[in-house]
Amino acid sequence: MKKIHIIGLGLLGGSFSLGAKKKIADLTVTGYDIDPQNQKDALTLEIISEVKETPDLDTDLVILATPADTLGDLLIQTLDTIGPNTLVFDVGSTKSRLTKLVANHPNRAQYLAAHPIAGTEYSGPKAALEDLLDRKVMIICELEKTDLHLKEKAYELFDALNLKLRFMDAEEHDRHLAFVSHLSHISSFMLGQTVLQKMADEKNIFDMAGSGFASTVRLAKSSPAMWTPILTENKENILNALDGYIANLSSFREKIAQSDSQALFEEMAEINKIRDILDLGN
Missing domain, CATH: 3.40.50.720 (NAD(P)-binding Rossmann-like Domain)
Structure with a gap:
């Protein structure tokens, strides 16, 4: 070459x-x-x-x-x-x-x-x-x-x-990327948006931002010029991913509202299994 x-x-x-x-x-x-x-x-x-x-x-x-x-x-x-x-x-x-x-x-x-x-x-x-x-x-x-x-x-x-x-397959690729890449960027952008909105009232909120917040919101620094067309090009798959994500958030919110500690613990423990998939260890 x-x-x-x-x-x-x-x-x-x-x-x-x-x-x-x-x-x-x-x-x-x-x-x-x-x-x-x-x-x-x-x-x-x-x-x-x-x-x-x-x-x-x-x-x-x-x-x-x-x-x-x-x-x-x-x-x-x-x-x-x-x-x-x-x-x-x-x-x-x-x-x-x-x-x-x-x-x-x-x-x-x-x-x-x-x-x-x-x-x-x-x-x-x-x-x-x-x-x-x-x-x-x-x-x-x-x-x-x-x-x-x-x-x-x-x-x-x-x-x-x-x-x-x-x-x-190309369609399989787009469907999977909506969940493991595109959805994570949307989540990061929206977390950043939520905190920025809160910051308008409470100026010291970022003083309490630790490494967990920094790592979760890192993707919100990504280029809008790159991500806007990705979100529209893969719209149908992303909307399906968002529907599932929003449903899970709503369900989790309800468990918190009901102070259902056992259900919260069991759900998070089940989700912890993702460590094995991503080989993150303990």
């Missing part, structure tokens, strides 16, 4: 570049971002060597790392213009709409639907980390629809970055 082109030079796009350049010798990375400041920062931080709006025809990989609501048009435009030996993959948090959108595109075999389960609450080129993707999970959807030889280019990159590959 010699050439990678990245469209969207923020946290994920920048981290792919920094990680790849560290592991793959003589690699040239070009890129483009709609924000001129991101372009400047990406050049300064050596995320890219040159700003280009479109990739060269001999580019090996094109990585699309823009907000979810921009990926559809961008993917089609990219598939329309790339060379015959170029593979395109996106890193978007929703997959079903994209895969349906390009299902009949003549260059569908040059697309790999991918989603790395990696990130921080920060955004932009300055947030990029060369080891962000190390040992993280990369979900691949509809692998069988990608050209056998072209997908080897992606495997070379994923192996260099030490990514762990998982394979699933």
